[in-house]
Amino acid sequence: MKIQTTCPFCGCGCGMLLEVEARQVISASPQRSHPLSRGTLCTKGWNGHQIIHHPQRLTQPLIRDRKTLKPATWRQALTLISKRFAELRNQHGAESLGIIGSVKMTTEEAYLLNRFARSVLGTPHIDTLVRYDHAPSVRVLQEQTGYATATAGILDIEKASVLLIIGANPKAQTARIGSYIFQAAKRGVPVIQIDPRQQEHSAFYAHFLQPRPGTDLTLINAMLQVILANGWQDAGVLGVSHLRDDGLQRFTPEYAETVCGVPADKIIQVAEVFAKSGPGIILYGTGITQQANATAHVQALWNLALLTGNINREGAGLIPLLNANNSQGIIDAGLMTELAPGHRLIQSNETRHALKKQWSALPEKRGYTIQEMLRHAGGKLRGLYLVGENLAWAAPDAQAAVKALQRLDFLVVQDLFLTETAELADVLLPACSFAEKEGTFTNLEGRIQRVHRAIPPLGESLPDGEIFCRLARAFGAPFPAYDPKLIFQEMQSIMPCYEKITYAQLDHPGGVVWPAHAAAGDGRCRTLMGERRGALVPATAGAPFAEPPDEEYPFTLFTGRPVFHRRSGTLVSRSFTLDKEDAVQTVEISTDDAKTLKLRSGWPVWVVTRRGKLRCTLSATRAVAPGTLFLPIHHKSGPTQALMPATMENESGIPEMKLCAAKLETA
Amino acid sequence: MQASAKVTVAKHDFLEGLGRCMKETTVIAPVKMKDGEVTFEPVRTAKQITFDYVNDHDPLKRFFMPAREELFSFQNARGKALLKSPPLPKPRVLFGIRSCDLQGLAHLDHFFQGAFEDQLYLQRRKSTLIISLACNEPLDTCFCICCNGGPFLESGFDLQLTDLGESFLVDIGSRAGRKFLDDWKVPCQTAKRKDEQLRQALMHKCDEKMIPTAYLAKACIQITNNRVREEVWDEMGAECFSCGGCTHVCPCCSCFDVFDCTEGETGQGTRYRCWDSCQYSGFTREASGHNPRAKAKERVKRRFYHKLSYAYIQQDGHPGCVGCGRCITVCEAFQQLDVPAVVKRLRRDG
């Protein structure tokens, strides 16, 4: 029997069929009628299902008994959690508790966790790993449009006349989008790619610019400067002089050439192509958002889109490539400390008014982001409930993160597997996989789609939502039995973005893209923004990244995601086929540097940074420029993020984990 | 191949017979899913069966080599290994399978009964009665006429049905097929000449509708003689997403891998096999870490050598393609690397 569901492995949200026999999921295959994936899946989609029946799945709650985790009943585990959290709350106040939610949960679950944290525990400290990927996008887009979401849909890529991809590898990480971009390039649409590393598809794109890592902001500003200097901007755009007066003048293409290493005439050429080709879409990834001044980077991209008239028309817009399956749903449900459900800011009066009916209480201010929770662990923060994220692997400066978790008085982890983080837990709750639950995922363009239960939960594992409801009841809160449909309806009653959608509609292939009341031809952005226009905000200032190369650490190390990988690798490393693809941890070096250092491909080396070192296999390639090293993240052999800095950007709370100084040592 | 016996059966009579069969035997047949697509799955009544389909997006090889299957489970019994085989498959009927998938099965039969006989596959094959349904209406992605994969077959089925409107023309391809008609009391009439003529007309009409998109011959010559320039493979390699979809949906692809799932330190566990793909880099990586086909280009090349080179055609008796067209829909590189597209590129190169 085949069960229709939504792929849980990236933000594209491809339609997927799970084949079930004798209560076992035996395969995944693509849904031909899906409007986006149209009968395709990527490597992860085809093989990721192998995690479902992995023998290491956690199938019962575990409670720490000195050094070991021992099996327990649900009642024992939930009673212990409620007792310990209540004690901490009594002793140190509700603000001594923190919650970090998973980006893989369904939106209903994210909403419930939010409600549980804020209205039952009463803590403002709630966050998710969207923080590590796209916190600056949330900030800029929420400010500009009122909604922290893409201003164009994925299918708009088919309508665009020009595409700009910056700081992302869509083929590897959001393959379906990579596939639309590839198709556009084959049709002759000019595709501009800006990235410090040449990718397999770069050769098919009309323009490939390879700036030095960490210099994108200068490059984008130079494009803006060129557009303004030549009068190529959209005629109707307001506030141009403001932008011009605020330091943009100095970003001449010649200046940018000295900073970025990209020829000035190339910068002028791509600025012209982007400004003059017609409707254009900018797609960007963590190559932009994990840098120093990340918010300024996203703002500069917004400026570029607005200046070229690409915010409010069809086939145009700004798409942050949220790489988790439900990052958008998590943002919609407000599971970030600055947000409330429905893209409202937590501090606004409107939020209080909207939530008053359903939520018994609501903290009045924003709390800590993940990095702040880790910083205050053991001090102001005493207890943490960590759902479905392996921070010991995913956090920058991971050793420091592990130490922070160890400083806590009480740590609850909820996951499918005994991850490095779960090993630190005082109570470990077994959650079930996407194949064992109902609900919705919202893809990176706001497409709400159903997730269907294909098999019953394995062992005693439970859907995250069910666990939240039971836990809330253990705290005496009147949460009913978990019913995703009712939760969805509750969300609709307080989240205008989910209005005008029936639950039955979500079951259609491709579900429903919110806002559902978008009139044909209006495009997503116009419906979202109404009369708002968005503003050009100068984004020219900002410190350079914290760790430029020096004599001791002469390389700039930057990270990215390989094709068969996802998030911290907890899941994909347990798919037999995907794990086999990910055999060795490599580090890429330019062929020139390899020659100078007398190193060869295949040799073992240590990549050393100020925080630690990692053993890798060297790969000499022309894809990266001299002076740089590229490290694919999250290989199972060791936490790559342990090498990266955790310096936090204040505007959005994202750590600058993309770049740092590094050296190589022979192993 | 010997011409099979032919009878005609009124449609409702056939379905009634099939309905009787369902009471005792599992019948797998095409059904409509909620989204309007068609899939094959066990049915309880003939009413569930749909005839409004060309083919399932998933190849029917999955009923003979599932994407993941248990080979055996093992146990450590005081130092001795105890092995337990999965239960033997029960008899079943596969109704409505299209010619291309059936031709694909012939390809798999050849592979699984070669130097090594794969018992799990063969048991499933032996316990399955195949009633195929010839195609009157191809999809625009179908190109079976280029590969001798349909739309009508001469053999390989137990029964082959041709839809003549009110009745089926039934080719009886085996004793088991004849027995099915007898056992389930399907009233048959000897096929009349006009029925056969009608079928011929349908065949012609279908052939005409089908656009022969994959002229294999020249591509086979190009590949066999190593005449394809490296740049052509380079380009295809760079385009490929290495999703493996083309191999997963191919009725002829049979590669698998084997892995163990052990339960902690107990020495207890299960050995599985799962579909593998020559498009994955892990497929050929050797224990030393060396990978003869580390690049996507090498893997794409390998795939088409296996599909189209003379050495393999001679070995398998057939090109490794039956023209079902699934690789067209499934290709992440948007129809750049499916069989017709690649055949076209190879033909034009030289």
Ligand code: SF4
């Ligand atoms: S592109 Fe993303 S959603 Fe689609 S199959 Fe791959 S991982 Fe799944």
